[in-house]
Amino acid sequence: MERFIFDLDNTLLFSDYKEEKRYFNxxxxxxxxxxxxxINNWLIEYEKTHIRYDKELLRKFLEEKSNLPVTEIVIDNWLDISKNINYEIEDTAIEVFEYLKRKGKNIAILTNFIREVQEKRIKNSELFPYISDIYCGNYLKPNSKSYFEAIGSYDIKKCIMIGDSYENDYLGPRNIGMNSLLYDKDDQYKNIKDKVKSLNKIKELY
Ligand SMILES: [Mg+2]
Incomplete structure (x- = not known):
């Protein structure tokens, strides 16, 4: 394996959304x-019905769904809060990234959300020095184009997607013949073989 493509939210970063909640209240x-x-269900629905994240499309969508005045200012303030939200890094992520780098592997991120938010959060984290590329926003997982974009010039057989979403991080990549590993920290998926409860396990597998 040459390129390790990680999902961001609930795989590498675990966020505390209370500031966002306070703002909407x-x-x-x-x-x-x-x-x-x-809002979480609306975002899931947005992702299923749109090709990419776009601030204005998201604003309109949330306004329609909620029947509340979701103005441009509301969206901008929300995203500003989101950029600086508190989070914890997965316990073993740094040592796994160090291990992969030592072995000459390439690390990229493929995440669904507004690019400026995800980019800022990654750049402010300790993970940033290990990451070669961030893919966010051009295409949404599980659209096959999102994985092909993250694979770039690498051999698809030498790329692996790792993340917590069965549809986006496990099944989507497999549908195009790419390797994938489900990050299933609560052991919810009993019938899946290629999964890990902790990212640390990657060190034993590759
Ligand atoms: Mg995730």
């Missing part, structure tokens, strides 16, 4: 709780 007042309860 402040903006939407008594409807804030409703917005906070539903």
């Amino acid at each position: 402040e903006v939407f007042k008594e409807k804030g709780e409703y917005f906070n309860t539903n």
Whole structure:
């Protein structure tokens, strides 16, 4: 294996979304709780119905779904908070990245969300020095184009996608003949062989 392509959220970074929740409560007042309860499902639906993340498309979509005044300012403020959100890095991620680098492997990120947010969060993290490329926003996983973009000039057989989403990080890559490894820290997928509970296991496998 030459190129290790990692998902970001809930694979490498575990975020604390309470600042976002606080913001939506402040903006939407008594409807804030409703917005906070539903935003994750709306984002999942957005990803299923759009090719890429675009601020204006996302704004319109959230406005339609919530029936609340999701203005440009609301989106911009939200994304600013999102860029600086608190997170924890997966316990073993740094030592795994060090291990992979020592072995001459290449590390990239393929993540779904607004590029400016994901890029800022990665650049502010300790993971950044190990990462060669960040793919975000041109195509959404599980669109095959997203994986092909992340594979770049590498041999598809020498690339592996690693992440916590069964559809986006495990199945999507396999559908185009790429290797994948499911990061299943809570051991939810009993029937899948190619999975790890901790990223640390990568050191034994490659
Ligand atoms: Mg994820």
